[in-house]
Structures are given as structure tokens and as C-alpha cells.
Amino acid sequence: MKQNAFERRHQAEWQDFARQLDALEHGRTGADSRHFPAAYRRLCRQLALAEERGYGSRLVERLQQLALRGHRQFYRHRNPLAARCLGFLLGGFPRLVREEWRPVLAASLLFYGSLLAMGLLVYLFPELVYSLLAPEQVAQMEAMYDPDASRLGRFGERSSAADWMMFGYYVMNNFGIAFQTFASGLLFGLGSLFFLLINGLSIGAVAGHLSGIGYTNTFWPFVIGHGAFELTAITFAGAAGLKLGWALCAPGRLRRGEALRQAAARSVRLVAGVLLLLLIAAFIEAYWSSMTFTGAPLKYVVGVLLWLLVAAYFLLAGRTLHAPE
Numbered sequence: 001m002k003q004n005a006f007e008r009r010h011q012a013e014w015q016d017f018a019r020q021l022d023a024l025e026h027g028r029t030g031a032d033s034r035h036f037p038a039a040y041r042r043l044c045r046q047l048a049l050a051e052e053r054g055y056g057s058r059l060v061e062r063l064q065q066l067a068l069r070g071h072r073q074f075y076r077h078r079n080p081l082a083a084r085c086l087g088f089l090l091g092g093f094p095r096l097v098r099e100e101w102r103p104v105l106a107a108s109l110l111f112y113g114s115l116l117a118m119g120l121l122v123y124l125f126p127e128l129v130y131s132l133l134a135p136e137q138v139a140q141m142e143a144m145y146d147p148d149a150s151r152l153g154r155f156g157e158r159s160s161a162a163d164w165m166m167f168g169y170y171v172m173n174n175f176g177i178a179f180q181t182f183a184s185g186l187l188f189g190l191g192s193l194f195f196l197l198i199n200g201l202s203i204g205a206v207a208g209h210l211s212g213i214g215y216t217n218t219f220w221p222f223v224i225g226h227g228a229f230e231l232t233a234i235t236f237a238g239a240a241g242l243k244l245g246w247a248l249c250a251p252g253r254l255r256r257g258e259a260l261r262q263a264a265a266r267s268v269r270l271v272a273g274v275l276l277l278l279l280i281a282a283f284i285e286a287y288w289s290s291m292t293f294t295g296a297p298l299k300y301v302v303g304v305l306l307w308l309l310v311a312a313y314f315l316l317a318g319r320t321l322h323a324p325e
Contacts, residue, residue, distance in 0.1 A: 003055045024073045040070040091318030093273040107238035114200030122208030129209040145218040170282035178237040189245020196238040221296040222289045224303030228310045229281035233274045240267035
């Protein structure tokens with residue numbers, strides 16, 4: 001068979017295979033992905049035929065590139081679960097966050113905006129803290145960040161040997177907040193909006209009150225480290241919930257059930273990354289943030305580095321064409 005006839009016969013098949021590769025490389029899977037292994041084997045046979053028959057170098061190089069990309073995708077999807085999880089961590093999660101920048105931006109503006117506004121108001125007008133927190137809660141917060149405490153945070157007088165118990169407590173507490181913020185998005189997004197707002201106002205009220213009474217050398221060094229992961233996770237959980245709510249409110253040409261199914265597929269992946277961030281936050285909070293012997297300057301340095309690390313991860317990771325998924 002002459003080269004022209006060979007190309008005409010298989011041109012549509014090669015184009016379809018290239019589209020499958022584009023979808024797989026960008027994390028999109030569908031019904032066509034089930035036929036990918038068979039399509040990859042056919043392409044390898046066609047490449048072997050082209051080389052055996054001495055077809056032009058341009059055609060052979062094109063098929064070689066398709067085969068190389070296919071090889072990467074074929075063996076990537078045969079990797080065990082642990083390898084896929086690592087791929088999601090190294091490239092898939094930050095890429096997903098960037099792709100979902102609209103709900104992420106909306107959740108961030110609501111959460112951080114309410115936090116900063118309430119913090120400033122309580123700092124300027126201290127009595128406002130009691131509009132959100134009961135006097136008993138305010139007294140508890142003051143005790144948690146008392147400059148004379150041996151360890152900061154909840155149950156500050158615990159021994160260092162009990163840090164692992166606090167790690168478990170922080171994990172369960174943070175997971176509960178994240179799940180609440182995410183799942184309530186099924187109420188047409190109103191639940192996620194409410195929990196983002198109430199969490200932002202509450203954290204802002206505590207920050208403004210403790211700063212106003214002079215606990216800046218204990219409160220801010222405590223929260224700056226794990227806050228990079230915990231606050232980011234809360235906003236992402238809210239963004240995942242807002243995506244669910246938007247699918248219900250504005251399904252477009254899809255039926256609401258189908259729009260929700262498609263939104264949930266991406267939202268659940270986003271929440272999986274949120275849980276990882278919360279695990280890291282709980283570990284830092286239990287084993288690093290609560291320490292008092294390290295001194296505030298060192299905690300500020302570490303905290304700033306952690307915030308820069310989180311920002312660089314979500315802005316830069318996963319940008320290469322064949323970044324791990």
C-alpha cells in the first residue's frame with residue numbers, strides 16, 4: 001500500500017486517538033477512555049508497518065510521537081492507587097484549583113473579606129465580639145492564648161505526650177467544618193455561603209479581640225503556621241459547595257441531575273485535596289503551633305514560609321504539559 005492511501009485510511013483514527021490523548025492528559029475521562037488500550041495497540045501496529053514499508057520520516061515521526069504519548073498514558077493509568085494519588089498531589093490538585101478559579105475566588109472573597117472586616121471592627125469596637133460569641137467563649141479564648149500558658153491552643157496545660165491526641169481532635173474538628181461547608185452547598189449554594197460567612201466572622205472576631213487585649217505575641221504566632229493550610233482548605237471546601245449549588249441553580253442545557261453529577265465529580269476531587277490540607281494543618285497545629293519555647297520570631301518566619309509554599313504550590317505546580325495526574 002502506498003503512503004498516501006495508508007494515510008487516507010487511518011487519518012480519522014489518528015485524529016480521534018490524539019483527541020483521546022488530549023482528554024487524558026488534561027484529566028478528562030469519559031466513555032471513549034475504555035477504548036483507549038485497543039486504540040493504542042492499533043497505533044503501535046500502524047507505526048511498525050510505516051517503519052517496515054519505509055514511509056516518509058514526517059509520517060513516521062508523527063506516529064512515534066502519538067505512540068510515545070500513548071505509552072505514557074497507557075502505563076500511567078495502570079499504576080496502583082498510591083501512584084495515582086501521588087500524581088493528583090503533584091499536579092492534579094493544583095491544576096484543578098486553577099481550573100475552578102471562579103468558585104475559589106468567590107469563596108475566598110466571602111471568607112477572607114468577612115474575616116478581615118470583622119477583625120478590624122472588633123479591634124476598634126471591642127464590645128462587638130459579644131455579638132458573635134458568648135462571654136464564656138470569649139473567656140475560653142483568652143485562657144487558650146494566655147501569655148503565661150505552658151502550651152497554646154485547646155487544652156494548653158496538656159503534656160507534650162498528649163499531642164497525638166490533640167492531632168486527632170484537630171483532624172476530626174477540621175474535617176467536620178470542611179464537610180459541613182461542602183455538603184451544605186446542596187441547598188442551592190446557600191449553606192456554603194452561610195458557613196463561609198459565619199466562620200469568617202467568628203475567626204475575625206476572635207483575632208480582633210485577642211489583638212485588642214494585647215495577646216498578639218501568643219495568638220498570631222500560634223495561627224500563622226497551620227493557618228496557611230487550614231484557612232485555604234476552608235475556602236476550597238466552600239468553593240466545592242458553591243460549585244454544587246451553582247449546578248442546581250444554573251444547570252444550563254443539562255438536566256439538574258446531570259449538571260449536579262458532573263459538578264460533583266470535580267467537587268469531590270477538590271474536597272479530597274482539602275482533606276489532605278487539613279491533615280497537614282492538624283499536624284502543624286498539634287506539634288508546632290502549640291509550642292511556646294520556640295519564640296514568636298521563629299514562628300513568624302516559619303509561618304510566612306508556609307504561606308509562600310502554599311501559594312507557590314497552587315500557582316505553579318502541575319503546569320507542565322505532561323505533569324503527573
